[in-house]
Amino acid sequence: MRLETDHITKTFKGTTALKEVSISLEPGIWYLVGPNGSGKSTLLGIIMGLLDADSGRIFVDGKELVGNLDPFLIRVGYLPQFPRFYGNYTVVEFLRYLALLRKLEKDSAEEQIKSLLERLNLVEKKQAKIRTLSGGMKRRLGIAGAFLGDPELVILDEPSAGLDPLERVRFVRLLEEEKKERIILIATHMISEIEEQGASCLFLKKGSLILNGSIEALVAEGAMESMKEAYIRLYSEGIAMKEEQGDAGEETKNI
Numbered sequence: 001m002r003l004e005t006d007h008i009t010k011t012f013k014g015t016t017a018l019k020e021v022s023i024s025l026e027p028g029i030w031y032l033v034g035p036n037g038s039g040k041s042t043l044l045g046i047i048m049g050l051l052d053a054d055s056g057r058i059f060v061d062g063k064e065l066v067g068n069l070d071p072f073l074i075r076v077g078y079l080p081q082f083p084r085f086y087g088n089y090t091v092v093e094f095l096r097y098l099a100l101l102r103k104l105e106k107d108s109a110e111e112q113i114k115s116l117l118e119r120l121n122l123v124e125k126k127q128a129k130i131r132t133l134s135g136g137m138k139r140r141l142g143i144a145g146a147f148l149g150d151p152e153l154v155i156l157d158e159p160s161a162g163l164d165p166l167e168r169v170r171f172v173r174l175l176e177e178e179k180k181e182r183i184i185l186i187a188t189h190m191i192s193e194i195e196e197q198g199a200s201c202l203f204l205k206k207g208s209l210i211l212n213g214s215i216e217a218l219v220a221e222g223a224m225e226s227m228k229e230a231y232i233r234l235y236s237e238g239i240a241m242k243e244e245q246g247d248a249g250e251e252t253k254n255i
Contacts, residue, residue, distance in 0.1 A: 001152040002026055008056035010042055017042040018207045029179045031194050032187040034204035035235055040187040041081055044155055048078055077146035081157040087131030091122055091141055102149040116144040119174055136162040157187045191231040
């Protein structure tokens, strides 16, 4: 899959949430980076069809995404920032329910569910009611649901929230194993957790895309010394690098 947005703009009650955001994604890991309020969740919501853009277009494999979104959404796995679960379902019941929605064959579904439970350390909790799970366990269940069905595009909004260090290692391993076959788009403000080799970053600031490229290329070209340094320069107003222009005049730097 190839996913592109073309000048996506969105306002809420006169406040600009996104301003002419254009991105082009191919299989691999992509981080959508920025502090709270920078427009990350809004962009993901528009891609998922949960919000309407004021202007701009979305293309999938070169074709504009308009009308019935079902053929596109069946190819997508999604974990929102604040997922909702059926508390009376067990972990395995919930994943089987998602498998039915995705119209997966039973044998394939059971094989995938077994694998995801193992990889996300949920085997011992597979018969537990979701309402009894900790926040981190629910997050891992949401991640499992997003990867179920072998989607071509996986969108994860703040997926590492609530994960302890060991579960974070498992999550990173999952990303590394899955990145070659699909686009994995991760919204985060936890800059210290971006460590996957070969990942690319899309930096949003007040709704504008201001820096874009692979981590290695951004470092090699001198755009930043590290992810932490880049984040401070771009978002800490009192510490940030001097900007000759305001947000209206910012241009995306592509590496």
